[in-house]
Structures are given as C-alpha cells and as structure tokens.
Amino acid sequence: MAFFDFWTESIAIDLGTANTLIIHNDKVVVDSPSIVAIDKKTDKIIAVGAEASLMQGKTHENIKTVRPLKDGVIADFNASEQMISLLISSIPSLKKRFFTPALKMVICIPSGITEVEMRAVRESAERVNGKEVYLIHEPMAAAIGIGVDIMQPKGNMIVDIGGGTTEIAVIALSGIVCDKSVKVAGDVFTGDIIYYMRTQHNLFIGERTAEKIKITIGSASEELESPPDDISVQGRDLLTGKPKEALISYREIAKALDKSIIRIEDSVMETLSQTPPELAADIYNTGIYLAGGGSMLRGLDKRLSKKTDLPVFIAEDPLRAVVRGTGITLKNIERYKSVLVK
Secondary structure, three states: OHHHHHHEEEEEEEEOOOEEEEEEOOEEEEEEEOOEEEEOOOOEEEEEOHHHHHHOOOOOOOEEEEOOEEOOEEOOHHHHHHHHHHHHHOOHHHHOOOOOOEEEEEEEEOOOOOHHHHHHHHHHHHHOOEEEEEEEEHHHHHHHHHOOOOOOOOOEEEEEEOOOOEEEEEEEOOEEEEEEEEOOOHHHHHHHHHHHHHHHHOEEOOHHHHHHHHHHHOEOOOOOOOOOOOEEEEEEEOOOOOEEEEEEOHHHHHHHHHHHHHHHHHHHHHHHHHOOHHHHHHHHHHOEEEEOHHHHOEOHHHHHHHHHOOOEEEOOOHHHHHHHHHHHHHHOOOOOHHHEEO
8 A cells, every 4th residue: 555655646735716725745835816917829838926916907908817617616737737836836846756646635625515516626636636526515624623613512603704705604513504605705805895996086096906915904894993004005096097005094994895894794693593593502602713714803703793683703814814724634644534525
C-alpha cells in the first residue's frame, strides 16, 4: 500500500468565489484570488491568482479577467478547470515531482448547491487528475475548522459569509438539520459600495477600489468603539469625466451596506425559526459562530448579537476556517465519512 501512497497526493481545496485555498501536508500551500486573465486571441490563460488580480479593471481589448466562480459555484467551466490545474501545479512539493501524481481531494461546496453544479465541481476535479474526490458542505467544513465537535447530539449554528454566498446552518449529530444559503456576501457588499459612491459622490470606482474600501473602513454599524480613520478614494467624476478624490468615513460605508446586512440578519432569523426546539435550547447556550471573510466586517458580530439576543463569536482566522475544516476532514477521512457528500 505504501508504494501506491507514493503515487498519490492528498489535498484539501476551498474553492471560493473570492479566494481559492489549498492544503497539502497540513499546510496552506496556496492562498490565491479566484481570478484568471485570458488572452482573447488565443484563449490561453496568461495569469492566475494574485497576478491576474492586479490586472483586474486595467486590461486592454486583447486581455480579459474572469472570475470562474460566481455565487460559490462554477460559472465558467473551462476557466475554472485551468485555474484549479495551475494552482495545484504551483504547490511547491508537487513541482519537484517528475510525473503528475494521482490526487485524493476533499473539496468544499455551498450547502445550497444543485446536483448539476455538484457534478461540475466533481468533473473539474477528476479532469485535473483527481482519482478520489470527496465533497463537503461549507458550513460543515467551517464548523470542523472552528473546532466544534459535530458528532455530538448538540446543536451549533454556523454563519459562513464568503465572497459569493452566506451559508447559515444548524448542525447536530454530523448532519445539517436546517440551512439557508443566500447570495448576499462579500461581492454584494463590494457592489453596494460602488453604487453608493456613484449615487452619493458622483464618483465612479472599480471593483478593486471598492474591495479596498471594504477592507479598510468597512463597517456593519454606524457606532463603533474604535472607529477606523477616514480614507481618501480616487475615481472618475461622473459629471466632468475628470479623475477626482473624495474623503469617505466608515459611517457612510455602514449606510451603504445596511440593506444587504438586513438580508443576512433576516436569513439568520429565518433559520432560527426553523430550528427544532431542543436544538434551539442548545444554540441559546452555545451562541452563533461566524466564519468567512465577511465576518471580519467591523461591528457585524455585535449587530447580529443584538438582533438575535444570542452571543456571537468570530472564528479564529475566519478566512481560513473552511479550508482548515476541509484539511482536518481529509486527514481523518474515515472518521468524517458520514459528513462527506456521496
């Protein structure tokens, strides 16, 4: 068996709308934006990940940047396959191999995914030499990554706010009891900021600038204990067409994101209302766990706590909670057999 092990490598992939992370030998070896730059003339990929991300919004007519995943699922089959293949081949220890090893993979998928979308993920993985492909639902991976014992007959609520979707799930006895997947997450927040800047400041900004604003001063509440400083934002004036600068405060961003955060709050309340009473009693004691990049929005935990009257905890290193859980599942595949999607 050891001989065959030499021919097989195990990797865990968090295939996200915004970022793709890969774990190999218990280490995160790839943490890269899910974006590719394609030469329109030849249809060949010229850059992937961070390099392609730098080109976003700055390309000429012969180059286009594509995000192969939308709302947590594969939107561009060809680009996603090439992206996965290039990211896997960039793993340092696999680069040294003379041949491409067979891959044993665990990939996480949104809980609201359809059969067709699931098959697309599985086929993409098989095409890049995936011999054993297992799928795991994102909230389940997040729970394992946070350190929740999912095997217990005890209810835990996970809210995973990613780039394309927000996954809300109540987990008990290694299964998802009730869940909701809403397409309001990091990408929608970015869109809200672009719209706000257009309507309130007559300033046209790109996705990368909006993303930077979100990370630097993004807030879910207009009242923060330690508010970030105002930042200056450059873009194009919609009235004159000239480049222009505006000073933006976190309070303005809180206003811009308010509607989207209300939708997330409503989805959390809806999931709580569907939770069986015994599990609701457990959640009252354990609280709600937040994971994913969106959970790092300032004041979001307090706002959700106020809305639900429950304690809300942000996972340690929330950006990597899902991939950590996927990695733990890969390492103990027999133990977690029941949570993997057949």
